[in-house]
Amino acid sequence: MKLNIYLIIKWKERYSKEQQTNLKNIKNILIIIPILLIISLSLAPIFKPTNLAYAQTSPCDNGQIVGSSQILPVILIHGYAEPSNVWSTWEQLLSQNNIPFCTVSFHQSDDECGSTISHAKELAQIVQQVKSMTGQNKVNIVAHSKGGLDARVYLADTNTPDVANLIMIGTPNAGTPAALLDFTGCPSGSNSDLLPGSLATNAKQNIHTNYYTIAGLCNSNLWLDGFGIINDGLVPLSSVESLPNSTSLGNTFHCHTSLLNPDEYQETRPILLNNR
DSSP: OHHHHHHHHHHHHHHHHHHHHHHHHHHHHHHHHHHHHHHHHHHHHHHOOOOGGGSTTOOEEEOOOTTOTTSOOEEEEOOTTOOGGGGHHHHHHHHHTTOOEEEEOOSSSOTTTOOHHHHHHHHHHHHHHHHHHHTOSOEEEEEETHHHHHHHHHHHHHOOSOEEEEEEESOOTTOOGGGGSOOSOOOTTTTGGGSTTOTTTTOOOOTTSEEEEEEEOOOSSOEETTTEEOTTSSSOHHHHTOOTTOEEEEEESOOGGGOSSHHHHHHHHHHHHHTO
């Protein structure tokens, strides 16, 4: 009998200790939960889901990409010694027409002064990213000045079927003597792609892509022997329209650095909306 009482007392003592331990664990949990909640709330802005077009993995400096699946996305490429914000007017116009676009910089290589070869390699990645973001199997490219040569080299090197249309605005497709002048602030030699006869100007055309050009005609007095009139102040009309299998969308009375205006946009708009 005494043994039974002793066992009961010991069991109660043990049970009491386990209860105390459990209570202590519960108290600790109750203290930790608010702390974890505060931490999670403070980190929420960092891990907040973002629009895919502006996510860190996006190649777009600016763009409305998601939710525009009925029209092919447009990749906008700036020219030599230019920032990507030269497309600000076009970005507004594209948005008004609900045309998805992606304005890019070349972050893996020298952006404004980089070579066509390095830009072409990065452009190959950008095109795949934009296709993945939009669910489309093709894109359109609109490029200003040297940006057109970047796109030409990419299309020649890959022979890709991924680009439906390449629209080149003021692109020196046969080079320009203006490249001999050092006025851009870029390192010496980085403008060699723009010289007549360069590898970039001789890039083959891609049979899967339609090529279009727009040239500026603001200058009738600047004459250089062997090139004639430098029509937009930097690039001759004959150079812009030199590709044998390309279509001119017309000319505007703007100089080279002012060629990304509504006038040029209106010339390209039917192609960008055609979705082919």
